[in-house]
Amino acid sequence: ETGVTQTPRHLVMGMTNKKSLKCEQHLGHNAMYWYKQSAKKPLELMFVYNFKEQTENNSVPSRFSPECPNSSHLFLHLHTLQPEDSALYLCASSPRGYEQYFGPGTRLTVT
Amino acid sequence: AQKVTQAQTEISVVEKEDVTLDCVYETRDTTYYLFWYKQPPSGELVFLIRRNSFDEQNEISGRYSWNFQKSTSSFNFTITASQVVDSAVYFCALLGGGTSYGKLTFGQGTILTVHP
Numbered sequence: 206e207t208g209v210t211q212t213p214r215h216l217v218m219g220m221t222n223k224k225s226l227k228c229e230q231h232l233g234h235n236a237m238y239w240y241k242q243s244a245k246k247p248l249e250l251m252f253v254y255n256f257k258e259q260t261e262n263n264s265v266p267s268r269f270s271p272e273c274p275n276s277s278h279l280f281l282h283l284h285t286l287q288p289e290d291s292a293l294y295l296c297a298s299s300p301r302g303y304e305q306y307f308g309p310g311t312r313l314t315v316t
Numbered sequence: 317a318q319k320v321t322q323a324q325t326e327i328s329v330v331e332k333e334d335v336t337l338d339c340v341y342e343t344r345d346t347t348y349y350l351f352w353y354k355q356p357p358s359g360e361l362v363f364l365i366r367r368n369s370f371d372e373q374n375e376i377s378g379r380y381s382w383n384f385q386k387s388t389s390s391f392n393f394t395i396t397a398s399q400v401v402d403s404a405v406y407f408c409a410l411l412g413g414g415t416s417y418g419k420l421t422f423g424q425g426t427i428l429t430v431h432p
Contacts, residue, residue, distance in 0.1 A: 248407070248422040261419060293359055303411070304351055305420060307361035 208232040209308035211296050217314045218286065226281040226311045228296030237279040238305060239271060242293040254279060286315045318343045320410050322423035329398055330431050337393045337426045339408030345369075349411040350384065350391045351420070356404040367391060398430045 208231040218224050230237065239251040253261035254273040268290075270282040279296055291314050297305040319342040329335045341350065352364040365375065367384050375382045379396045395402055408423040 247424045248420075250419060253419065295359075295361065297361075303349065304363050304366045306363060307353075309358065309360040312359070 209306050211308035211311050215312045223284040228279040230298035234298035234300045236299045238297040239281055240295040288315050291315045318410050318412055318421045320408050320421050320423035322408055322426050324426045326427040328429045332397050334396050335398050337406050339391045341389050341410045345412040351409040352393050353407045354404045400430050400432055403430045
């Protein structure tokens with residue numbers, strides 16, 4: 206199943222910019238997730254949403270702000286990021302907490 | 317706390333060789349789930365398999381096979397007759413029981429390179 210889409214695929218932004226990442230799943234899942242994947246680091250869970258409610262915030266800095274308007278859409282709003290925030294941001298969804306299906310990711314570069 | 321360890325950071329093989337990727341996990345949960353994901357250069361993680369803690373049957377899917385051993389807390393993944401297209405980063409992951417909407421714990425990943 207490859208029903209999770211993410212836009213944009215690539216993003217370059219300055220430290221003073223504001224941008225948003227978008228994730229959409231077409232699988233009818235109830236849970237959605239944001240992960241950060243940096244070079245040479247394990248995947249880091251950032252946020253979890255169940256039925257549109259945030260159930261997990263893994264000590265993520267406030268410059269990352271998630272939004273889940275419905276079970277199919279998930280956003281990650283970015284502002285005043287730092288160069289160390291450059292990474293691959295992956296969105297995933299799952300049915301009732303089982304295997305998660307991932308999107309292709311957004312490759313973010315902060316200059 | 318949950319932990320997944322993939323001891324092999326990188327593996328390099330020649331096409332048609334068999335290769336085994338190791339995964340060792342730690343959890344206090346009696347019910348849990350184990351997964352393997354493949355991440356090709358395109359970046360998307362592709363789900364390969366889920367195994368429940370109460371089902372220790374090994375599984376084979378084409379050239380892929382998985383060996384789950386609760387006694388050693390291991391869930392190893394073997395690719396038989398490897399191909400260049402198998403080159404990717406492979407992640408083992410653990411989902412503890414008792415949580416409806418899972419917080420997956422991933423291993424560090426193993427970079428597999430298959431040379432022609």
